[in-house]
Each structure stands twice: as C-alpha cells, then as structure tokens.
Amino acid sequence: MSSDKDISQMFHSESLKLHNLIDIANTKTDMDIHEIVETYYQVMNVSSIATMLKQQTESEELLNKIRETEKIISEKFNSNIHPKILTSLSTSIQETTKTLQSENVNKKSKEQIENDAKLFEELRQKMSTKEFVQQYDTGITHD
C-alpha cells in the first residue's frame, strides 16, 4: 500500500502537470485539438485524485494543496479557460462549415477534392472535441 508521502508526491506531480497545462491554455488563443483534450483529461484526472484523497488523508498539508488546486480548477479553468475553449470551438466549427458549404464542388479536380477531404476530417475532429467539452460542461453544471 502507498504511504501518505507517496500519495502526496503523486498528487503534487499531477497538479504540477495541470498547472503547466493551464498556464499554456491561459496564454494561447488558438489551442489545437490535442492540447485541448490533454488539458481536459488532466483536469479530470487531478479532480478524481483530489476527491479520492480528501476521503483518505488526514494530512493538513496535503488537504491544503488539494484545496489550492481545486480553487485553480474552479476559478481559472472552469470559469475562464473552459468557456473560452467552448466558444472558440463553436466559432471554428461555424467558420469551417461555412467555408466548406460555400465551395463549388462541381468544378474541383481530384487533387482539390482530396485536399478538401482533410478539411472535412478536421471539422469532424472539432465536432467530436466539442461534444467532449460539452460533456465536461454538463458535469460541472450538475456539480
């Protein structure tokens, strides 16, 4: 079984990863799909560890670290970064959809069609990422 020290170290290291990702998200205006997914997974990962540890530990030091990280998730991520990501994904989906709808498909060469297929693939990725982000949104709304 892990000692309190091991658990505390694990929480510390996962929180550190999360802080770095939140700092990046805070400064970047155009996060790519990979960065978005990685950040949300780390938020969910740290939140789950925090919930579990709060029930297990009696260390006041660890509990303080947990509260500090939860505050960052709530104030920096949930209230600020998450809405920005959702808005940015929605806008990007709308713009790509509009661009693809406005194109005249009848005059395209084989190469153009196959290049556009990449844009459609990107659109599909953005749409599924938005669904994922919306699921997170439903989670925090019901908390």
Added chain:
Amino acid sequence: MIEELAKKIVELKNEFAKSYDGKSQIQEIIPKSSSETFPIMDHHLELLHQFATKNPIYYNFFEKKIGSVDCIVYEGDINKFWLNSIQHSSSKAPFSPTWIVSGYIITLLAKELGYSEVIDIGSGDGRIAFCAKILDMESYSIELDEILVDLQKLLSDKLDFHPYCSDALKFDYDSLNFKHPIFFIGGLAQMGGTALAAGVLQKINSISHLKNNSGWVFAGTFSQKYASDPKNEGGWGTFIEKNNLRSIKIISLPTAWTFHESDPTPYIFSQSI
C-alpha cells in the same frame, strides 16, 4: 448462388483493400464483366456501372485487375452530403453508402425470398432501390435529405425507383398499395437505426394486411467500436425479439464504412414470427 456471390465479393474487397493506395474518402469496385466467379448478367452489370459513372459522388474511376477479376474501381467523396445530413435533427445516421454490388446482392436475396416491393428507408443516393428495379421489382426510395433526393432524381431517369423526399416516420405507406414488401432500414442499430425501424414498423403494423406480410432488412455490425447487443444479430437482436420478428437469413457484404475493417457488414433479413 447468392451466398457464394456474397462470399466472393467479400474476398475481392479484402484483396482490393490490401492493394489500394489511393486517397479517396470512399472507394468501391464492380466486376467489369460477367464471369464464372461473378455470374451476374452483363446487362445488369452495365446498369450498375451506369449508376456509378453517372453518380457525382464518384469523381474518378479506373480499371484494375484484382486477383483474377477485371474490375472498375470507383473513387468518391461524400463529405458534402455528410455536411448537409448532419443538419437534420431527425437524421441520426449520416449518409454512408453500401457498395453498389452489395445493394445488388441484397436485393437479389429479397427477390429470391419472394418479396415483390423493395422500400429503402434512409436511402442515401437510392442505390438499393435502383438495384431492385434492375431486378424488375417495384421499388421506392425514402430519404429525408433534399440534396440526396435531388441526386436520386438525377439517377432515376432510366429506371424510376420512385425517390420520395420525406420523413420515413411520417410517410403514408398505405397509399402505395404494397402486396408483399420488404423494408431496408438505413443506419446501424447503435446509430439511431432502432428508433427509425421502430417508427416505421409501428406504421406498417397498423396496416392490417402488411403486419404479418412484410420483410425487414437491418444493417448490422460486429465491430468492437459499437456496443454489442445481448441478443446479438449485429446489434439488432433485442429489437428483433421485442418486435416479434425472427431473423431468417444473414448475408455479409462490403460497405463504404467497413472498407478499412476486416469484417463486412451483416445484413439481417427478418420477418414476423
């Protein structure tokens, strides 16, 4: 003969998929001419090729020998239709077609089972209804997406497979005076297919002479990407049991959505108990 034909087209698809190095979103093959391996009437093959060459979803085609069979490869793109279809709130399964030759084989089976009319629900570009018409069956093609119905109209000038732009759950089936129909339901069970099938089944069951006189064909999947059904049947088992149907035949064939997978699409033929 039909099962043998299905088996051979699946083998041919697997061979083709191994060697295909193009970049098209969808691709399919049709044997160039009748042979011992593919004993399809030349006139029927010609009509299948016409459907592909006239169909704007395909932007390129070329000849290729696959194994010992001379084939035509058709390369296509359905992104535009996907974009349009996802804007329909009642459409849960975006357009993705079965192979043309698969459409031909499933309608051959429908004819062999004695059905007189084919009704393709969520029919995409209308290929199943078109194939039924090749086989001298009466056919109807019901599709919600107006752009796809416009495409069907373009493809139905020679063989009129009766494209209808309508919500299949609101369609007046009684007005078509079916004798012994078989309904092909578009969409996997896990992609909203059961809701569509349940709605149409309820409407057909309310027409007394059709309740125990209709066939149903469901496109299934054994892919681990989708949740399996405890009663199996490619995801349709529970639906089939709940609606007092029984599976009478399963035939597996290539489709656009299984091109990169090893398992073909099982088509589950069923009828009332």
